[in-house]
Amino acid sequence: MSAEDGAAALSNVFAALADPTRRDLVARLAERDATVGELAEPYEVTVQAISKHLKVLEDSGLITKTKDAQRRTVHLEAEVFDLMTKWIERYRRQAEQRYRRLDAVLAEMNHPETQPADTDNTKEQAS
Amino acid sequence: MSAEDGAAALSNVFAALADPTRRDLVARLAERDATVGELAEPYEVTVQAISKHLKVLEDSGLITKTKDAQRRTVHLEAEVFDLMTKWIERYRRQAEQRYRRLDAVLAEMNHPETQPADTDNTKEQAS
DNA sequence: GCACTCTTCAACCGAAGGGTTGCATAAGGC
DNA sequence: GCCTTATGCAACCCTTCGGTTGAAGAGTGC
Numbered sequence: 001m002s003a004e005d006g007a008a009a010l011s012n013v014f015a016a017l018a019d020p021t022r023r024d025l026v027a028r029l030a031e032r033d034a035t036v037g038e039l040a041e042p043y044e045v046t047v048q049a050i051s052k053h054l055k056v057l058e059d060s061g062l063i064t065k066t067k068d069a070q071r072r073t074v075h076l077e078a079e080v081f082d083l084m085t086k087w088i089e090r091y092r093r094q095a096e097q098r099y100r101r102l103d104a105v106l107a108e109m110n111h112p113e114t115q116p117a118d119t120d121n122t123k124e125q126a127s
Numbered sequence: 128m129s130a131e132d133g134a135a136a137l138s139n140v141f142a143a144l145a146d147p148t149r150r151d152l153v154a155r156l157a158e159r160d161a162t163v164g165e166l167a168e169p170y171e172v173t174v175q176a177i178s179k180h181l182k183v184l185e186d187s188g189l190i191t192k193t194k195d196a197q198r199r200t201v202h203l204e205a206e207v208f209d210l211m212t213k214w215i216e217r218y219r220r221q222a223e224q225r226y227r228r229l230d231a232v233l234a235e236m237n238h239p240e241t242q243p244a245d246t247d248n249t250k251e252q253a254s
Numbered sequence: 255g256c257a258c259t260c261t262t263c264a265a266c267c268g269a270a271g272g273g274t275t276g277c278a279t280a281a282g283g284c
Numbered sequence: 285g286c287c288t289t290a291t292g293c294a295a296c297c298c299t300t301c302g303g304t305t306g307a308a309g310a311g312t313g314c
Contacts, residue, residue: 007150010147011150019301020134020137023137027218029222030222031225037260037261046304047260048262048304049302051263052302055262069259069260070309070310070312071311072262078223081219085216087150088212092157098159099205163290172272172274174290174291175293176272178291178293179271180272182292196280196282197280197291198291
């Protein structure tokens with residue numbers, strides 16, 4: 001079923017978390033497991049709408065459900081987060097390295113005689 | 128411009144990265160800046176389609192553009208990644224703590240007098 | 255068995271997304 | 285000036301998405 005390649009899986013997880021209601025569901029599930037009805041209660045939309053949201057989260061691998069009588073208890077599966085963080089960290093790191101190189105180049109251009117400032121450039125917040 | 132509240136900003140970033148083409152653009156921009164035309168070249172879709180993708184990335188804060196003659200040079204803005212990682216880490220950590228507590232409770236239930244030992248862990252391996 | 259609760263499925267609707275084509279605009283190259 | 289390049293904007297098409305209502309399972313509790 002959802003044994004797709006990494007790209008599609010990544011798309012699913014990002015898309016799942018792009019919705020504020022679904023993020024809120026995830027936030028609440030981080031605190032404790034809950035049934036569909038409990039999860040739906042705080043929102044103004046119908047239970048069916050929440051059920052749909054939960055299906056999206058389930059398809060993305062972020063949650064699982066277990067039968068408990070006629071209820072379904074929903075659990076957060078935090079491992080899927082790693083998919084995203086790994087992707088993000090990879091490119092963030094790459095971009096940061098690039099900034100450091102750029103800074104070094106700029107430093108050299110501004111001070112051609114002095115040696116380039118060492119690697120521990122505090123690049124931190126720009127803007 | 129897009130100085131929205133955190134929730135909407137978060138939705139925008141997640142939604143922006145939910146598309147594989149846009150993720151690929153980000154990946155390439157992590158390596159080096161590029162013009163719109165350069166970015167569009169590898170894909171089969173039209174330049175306008177890529178221009179739209181870049182607009183989505185720009186609205187989410189992930190990229191900026193600078194005028195360079197009639198070209199626009201596109202830069203990656205890696206700080207926005209923090210928005211996501213902070214959100215993710217928060218709930219991942221919360222969920223992990225919950226698992227630890229659960230493990231402790233289960234251990235105590237199985238061995239009320241002894242101190243927590245390994246249980247017949249029905250749960251999958253937690254890293 | 256029957257009523258009631260919890261959840262999902264199905265059909266539908268309007269809005270948003272990703273794509274297209276076509277045109278407008280802006281800046282070089284001659 | 286004029287043609288060409290590079291980009292953005294607008295209108296449109298089709299699909300997906302988030303929501304609704306309505307009905308169908310699936311279990312519990314008398």
